[in-house]
Each structure stands twice: as structure tokens, then as C-alpha cells.
Amino acid sequence: MSWLIAGIVVWLVGWGLNVWLANLPKTRLTRLVVPVLFGVTLIAIWECVVQGFNINPVLLPPPSMIAVRFASSTSILWQDFVQTVIKGALSGYIIGCGAAFLIAVVIDRFPFLQRGLLPIGNFVAALPVIGMAPILVMWFGFDWQSKAAVVVIMVFFPMLVNTVQGLQATDHMQRDLMRTYAASYPQTLLKLRLPAAMPFIFNGLKISTTLALIGAIVAEFFGSPIKGMGFRISTEVGRLALDMVWAEIVVAAIVGSAFYGGVALLEKAVTFWHPSQRGQE
Amino acid sequence: MRGLWFRIGPIITVVIAIFVLWYAGSVALNSAWAHDKAKRAGVELSTSELIADTMNQKKPKLPPPHQVGAEIWKTTGDMVLRGKAFSKRSLIYHSWITLSSTLLGFVLGTALGIALAVGIVYNRTMDMSIMPWVIASQTIPILAIAPMIIVVLNAIGISGLLPKAVISMYLSFFPVVVGMVKGLRSPDHMQLDQMKTWNASGNQEFWKLRLPSSMPYLFTSLKVAMAASLVGAIVGELPTGAVAGLGARLLGGSYYGQTIQIWSALLTAAALAAALVGIIGVIQKHVLKRMGMAQ
Numbered sequence: 001m002s003w004l005i006a007g008i009v010v011w012l013v014g015w016g017l018n019v020w021l022a023n024l025p026k027t028r029l030t031r032l033v034v035p036v037l038f039g040v041t042l043i044a045i046w047e048c049v050v051q052g053f054n055i056n057p058v059l060l061p062p063p064s065m066i067a068v069r070f071a072s073s074t075s076i077l078w079q080d081f082v083q084t085v086i087k088g089a090l091s092g093y094i095i096g097c098g099a100a101f102l103i104a105v106v107i108d109r110f111p112f113l114q115r116g117l118l119p120i121g122n123f124v125a126a127l128p129v130i131g132m133a134p135i136l137v138m139w140f141g142f143d144w145q146s147k148a149a150v151v152v153i154m155v156f157f158p159m160l161v162n163t164v165q166g167l168q169a170t171d172h173m174q175r176d177l178m179r180t181y182a183a184s185y186p187q188t189l190l191k192l193r194l195p196a197a198m199p200f201i202f203n204g205l206k207i208s209t210t211l212a213l214i215g216a217i218v219a220e221f222f223g224s225p226i227k228g229m230g231f232r233i234s235t236e237v238g239r240l241a242l243d244m245v246w247a248e249i250v251v252a253a254i255v256g257s258a259f260y261g262g263v264a265l266l267e268k269a270v271t272f273w274h275p276s277q278r279g280q281e
Numbered sequence: 282m283r284g285l286w287f288r289i290g291p292i293i294t295v296v297i298a299i300f301v302l303w304y305a306g307s308v309a310l311n312s313a314w315a316h317d318k319a320k321r322a323g324v325e326l327s328t329s330e331l332i333a334d335t336m337n338q339k340k341p342k343l344p345p346p347h348q349v350g351a352e353i354w355k356t357t358g359d360m361v362l363r364g365k366a367f368s369k370r371s372l373i374y375h376s377w378i379t380l381s382s383t384l385l386g387f388v389l390g391t392a393l394g395i396a397l398a399v400g401i402v403y404n405r406t407m408d409m410s411i412m413p414w415v416i417a418s419q420t421i422p423i424l425a426i427a428p429m430i431i432v433v434l435n436a437i438g439i440s441g442l443l444p445k446a447v448i449s450m451y452l453s454f455f456p457v458v459v460g461m462v463k464g465l466r467s468p469d470h471m472q473l474d475q476m477k478t479w480n481a482s483g484n485q486e487f488w489k490l491r492l493p494s495s496m497p498y499l500f501t502s503l504k505v506a507m508a509a510s511l512v513g514a515i516v517g518e519l520p521t522g523a524v525a526g527l528g529a530r531l532l533g534g535s536y537y538g539q540t541i542q543i544w545s546a547l548l549t550a551a552a553l554a555a556a557l558v559g560i561i562g563v564i565q566k567h568v569l570k571r572m573g574m575a576q
Contacts, residue, residue: 022406031409038410059433116291120299127554128512131527131547134535139310139342210419221428221519222535237428245429257417 007048014041061243069243070250076232077251084229085255087144088216092151097208100156101201104163105189118164125157133219142223150219155208162207166200167193199274202267209259213252303346310342311335344541352545372549378526379514380553382442386449387510391503393450394457401458402465402491412462419455427516445517445526452513453506460502464495497574500565507557515550527553 018037021030043063049055050062057065070077107113133150140146170193178188220230229248236244308331315334319326326334336345344352356372397415400407427448434444468490476486518528527546534543 018410019406022409026409034406034409035411035413039414059436112291112294114291115288116295119292120295123555127508127551128515130512131515131531131543131550134531134543135540135547137535138538138540218516218519222532233426234428237432240432242429242433245426249426249429253417 003048003052007045007052010041010044010048014038014044058240058242061246065243066246066250070247073244073247077247079227080229080232080248081251081255083144083225083227084147084216084220085213088147088219088228089151089212091144092148092216093155093208093212095148096152096155096212097159097205099152100159100204101163104160104167107160107164108167108193109185114164118161121157121161121164125161129154129157130215130218133215134222137219137222142225144228147216147219147224147228151212151215154211154215158207158211159204162200162204163197166197166204169193169200170196198271199267202263202271205263206260206267209263210256213256213259217252300346303343307341307343307345308332308335311338314338314342340538341540344544348541349544349548352541353548356545357549372527372530372545375525375527375530375546376549376553379511379518379528379550382445382517382526383449383507383511383514383553383557385442386446386513387453387507389446390450390453390506390510391457394454394502394506395461395499397454397458398461398465399487401462415455415458418451427513427519431517445514448517449510449513452509456502456505456509457499460498460505461495464498465491467498468494493572496572497569500561500569503565504558504561507561508554511550511554511557 014037018034018041021034021037024030047062047064050057050060061069107117130150132153136149136153137146140149174192174196175188178192183191217230217233220228221234224231229252233245233248236242236248312331312335315326315331315338318334335341336348338344341348353372356370361373397407397411401412402408430447431444434447472490472494473486476490481489514526515528515531518524518526519532527550530546531543534540534546
């Protein structure tokens with residue numbers, strides 16, 4: 001009972017505090033504190049509800065139990081992290097985005113390819129590409145190579161479409177100016193069109209971070225060596241060890257946010273000139 | 282006429298190129314097995330025999346298009362002709378299972394997304410506390426917890442359609458929130474001031490200005506949400522142990538090495554995605570035309 005009361009108190013206090021903070025003038029501090037407070041309140045309520053209603057930890061473990069499990073099995077989590085994120089997701093991300101970028105530059109050079117490949121690229125980007133996972137696992141074996149291959153396919157088309165779009169982002173005036181300077185094709189590409197394409201390229205890169213992690217984890221459901229985040233999640237669910245599953249989810253959440261955040265920071269450094277970045281100060 | 286060819290020609294060329302590559306790929310990938318078989322039988326294969334063999338294997342590494350096409354026909358059209366359209370071996374049955382949870386998840390996700398967007402636009406506290414989490418929620422590879430959602434909901438007695446729909450909902454609400462927030466905020470100051478001069482109430486402002494002007498944004502996000510919802514439904518079917526649905530066909534195929542079955546499920550899923558997104562596109566065109574917003 002006391003847990004439930006504590007939960008209600010936390011809810012009211014957190015809510016009140018947030019309303020008060022949100023109505024203060026917007027500063028960098030409130031912009032950071034308000035969502036953090038919201039998250040902390042949510043976790044506290046979760047803990048209180050689980051303890052108060054005596055919910056079976058097999059269904060929903062309390063956050064404290066997840067934290068304990070996280071702390072006590074860091075070596076397994078690290079091993080899974082290396083297998084899935086570093087070997088599977090990251091290598092596939094680099095290969096896929098790199099290949100998509102290069103092909104986008106080639107497509108951009110030839111209008112025929114542009115008119116042919118772009119509608120198909122747009123079409124494929126909307127397809128459930130993740131379904132390729134079992135086929136790729138069959139082709140490349142159970143280890144990380146097949147996961148990287150899934151990631152390559154998943155990130156390729158969003159990246160391709162975005163890059164091609166970005167390369168067309170310059171207007172006629174700008175390109176005509178380059179012509180009056182007698183700039184060659186490589187010069188135009190390097191000095192005008194690639195920089196102008198950067199916001200689009202980073203958009204593709206950001207979308208791809210999430211897709212890469214999803215691809216690497218889901219591909220492990222179709223077979224993997226006895227390590228990896230997807231493997232761990234599917235086996236621990238089978239054993240009803242949900243605290244371990246949640247610990248893996250925490251890892252996935254941290255990795256996903258860090259990956260996305262890292263690319264976003266890079267974007268800020270590279271496209272500092274773009275209105276969407278300048279407006280934020 | 283030249284205009285049509287100008288647009289369609291390159292696409293047809295690329296599609297033909299894909300088919301050529303597909304056939305070439307299946308010859309290349311399947312020839313190892315054909316060679317193996319020939320060696321054990323003690324015969325030497327000529328090139329034409331080799332190619333003929335790679336076209337007709339039972340469990341090819343990469344089934345050529347006509348085998349996949351035949352399999353799709355066998356499990357859809359043929360079944361309908363024999364009056365067994367909804368038997369468990371029919372792809373129509375499996376597509377229907379997937380389609381129903383996709384649509385339910387899509388409707389739930391859209392409703393949740395619009396509700397959240399309205400809250401975010403009208404309530405400063407919600408804007409500041411929820412919006413960052415909405416974005417953060419998508420950096421989490423949520424598909425990874427699909428098996429857990431299924432198992433947990435199963436344990437408390439909810440099974441069948443709803444758990445899969447929950448996963449679809451989770452994937453599809455995000456594009457709707459982001460698009461609708463943008464859309465509801467798209468009327469500029471002039472228009473909002475005009476509503477003020479007409480003494481419009483908050484309600485009127487919402488129904489007559491903000492909601493109509495958010496429509497183009499809504500439809501764009503609905504297309505993304507529909508595609509995401511289908512992915513969610515397919516992945517949601519994996520951990521249920523390959524019972525029914527396109528995801529189950531994929532998993533079952535990968536257990537037993539039935540590559541033709543995997544490819545036919547994959548192509549069906551692709552066709553389903555294309556059809557669903559296409560339908561939204563048609564509705565979008567008509568609605569925006571009626572509203573005088575057609576591009």
C-alpha cells in the first residue's frame with residue numbers, strides 16, 4: 001500500500017514540477033531538465049506500481065531488479081554488444097552507407113539511371129526489407145557476416161535516396177555560377193554540390209543508425225552463434241528471464257541513442273552553416 | 282508519347298536489368314550444388330545442362346524468378362481455383378493474418394500519434410517533456426523487444442491479433458506524431474491572426490484552420506507509418522513459433538531451408554506494402570484535390 005501511495009506522490013510531484021518548469025522561460029537548462037524529469041518520474045512510478053501490486057517479475061520486472069541484473073552481468077552484455085553492434089551493425093552500416101553514397105554519385109552523373117533507379121529505390125525503401133534476413137543468414141552463415149549483410153541491405157536504399165536528393169539540392173543559379181567560373185565536374189561536385197547535399201546525407205545517416213541496430217538484432221532471430229543481443233533476447237524470453245531481456249534492451253537503448261547522438265553531433269559540426277542548425281542558438 | 286517513354290523507359294530498363302541479374306545470380310549461386318550432384322552421379326555437365334539444372338532445383342540457394350512465380354501462383358491463384366483460398370497452405374490466408382494485424386496496428390498507431398500531436402501542439406508541458414522521448418523512443422531498436430511483448434501479453438492471456446498490433450502501433454505512431462506536429466503548426470501567423478480577428482474559438486481554430494492545413498503532412502506520414510506497421514506485424518509473427526502469417530512463412534522457410542517459400546513470402550509482403558502505400562497515395566490525391574491543395 002505504501003508503495004502505491006509513494007507512486008501517486010511521485011507522480012503528482014513530478015507532474016507539478018514539470019508544469020512549473022515548462023512555464024519558465026525556455027533556456028538550455030529547462031530544455032534538458034524537463035524531459036529528464038519526465039523519464040525519471042516514469043521509472044519511479046514503474047517501480048512503485050510493480051512493487052505495490054506485487055506484479056510477477058516474470059511479467060514485468062521492476063527497474064531496480066533490471067539494474068541489479070545489468071550490473072551483475074556486464075561481461076555477457078559486453079560480449080553481446082561486441083558481437084551485435086561492433087561486428088554486425090557497425091561494419092554493415094559503414095559498408096552500406098559508403099556503397100550507397102558512391103552509387104548515388106554515379107547515379108547523379110547519369111540522368112538515365114536517375115530516372116530509372118530512383119523510383120525503384122523509393123519503392124524498395126518502403127518494403128519490409130528485414131524479410132531478407134533469413135535468406136542472408138542462409139547465404140553468409142550464422143556469424144556476424146550475415147548480420148552485416150542484412151544491415152547493408154537495410155541502410156542502402158534510404159541512404160541512396162537521400163544522397164541523390166541532396167545532390168540535386170543546388171539550384172540553377174549556383175550551378176550556372178560554377179559554370180561561369182569554368183569549374184570542372186569534380187570541382188563542382190566537391191565545392192558546391194557535396195557541401196549542399198550534406199544536410200540530406202546526414203538525414204540518411206541518422207535514419208540508418210536505427211535501421212542498422214534493428215537489422216543486426218532481428219537478423220539474429222534467424223540463427224546466430226551463442227552470443228549477440230538478438231540471440232540473448234530470444235533465448236532469455238524463452239527462459240522467462242525477463243530481467244536479462246530488459247538489461248539487453250537498456251544496452252540497445254543506450255547504444256541506439258548514442259549512435260544517433262553521435263551522428264547528430266557530427267552533423268552539427270559539418271553543416272553549421274545550414275539554417276536548421278543556426279536557428280537553434 | 283515520347284514523354285511517357287521518357288519517364289517509363291528507364292524504369293523498365295532497370296527492372297529488366299534486375300531480372301537479368303537475378304537469373305545470372307541464381308545460375309552462379311546454384312551451380313555449386315549442380316556440380317556437386319553431377320560429380321556424385323559421375324557425369325560431366327555441359328554448360329546448357331548446368332544452366333537447366335540451376336533453374337529447377339528443389340532447394341536452390343537463390344531460386345530463379347519463374348520458380349518463385351510458380352510457387353506464388355500455386356499458393357494463391359491455384360488455391361482459389363480449387364476453392365481452398367483460406368486453407369493453411371495458402372498465401373492468401375497468411376497474407377490476411379499479417380494484413381489484419383498491420384491494419385489494426387496502423388489504426389491504433391495513427392490514433393495515438395494524432396492524439397499525442399494535438400497534446401504536444403496545445404500543451405507546453407507535454408511539448409517539452411514528451412517530444413524528446415518520442416524521438417528517443419525511435420533510436421531504441423524496438424523491434425528487438427517484439428518477442429518479449431508477445432510472450433508477456435500471452436502470459437496474461439492476451440494472444441492472437443493484439444500483441445502483433447501493439448508492435449505495429451509502436452512503429453507507426455512515430456512518423457504520425459512528427460508529421461502531425463509539423464502540420465498542426467504549419468499555419469503561419471497571418472492565418473492565426475485572421476482567425477483571431479474573426480473571433481474564432483480554440484475549437485474552431487483547430488477544426489477549421491489547423492486540422493485542414495495539416496492534411497498534406499498527415500498523408501505523407503501515413504505512408505511511412507503503413508510501411509513501418511507492416512514490418513512490425515511481420516517481425517511480430519516471428520517469435521510466436523511460426524504459426525501463421527507472412528513472418529511465420531519466412532521463419533518456417535528458414536528452418537527447413539525452403540528458399541522458394543521464403544522468396545514467395547517476401548515478394549508477397551513487398552506486394553502488400555506496395556498496395557497499402559498505393560491506396561493511401563490514391564486517397565491522398567483525392568482528398569487533397571477536393572480540398573484544393575493538390576500539388
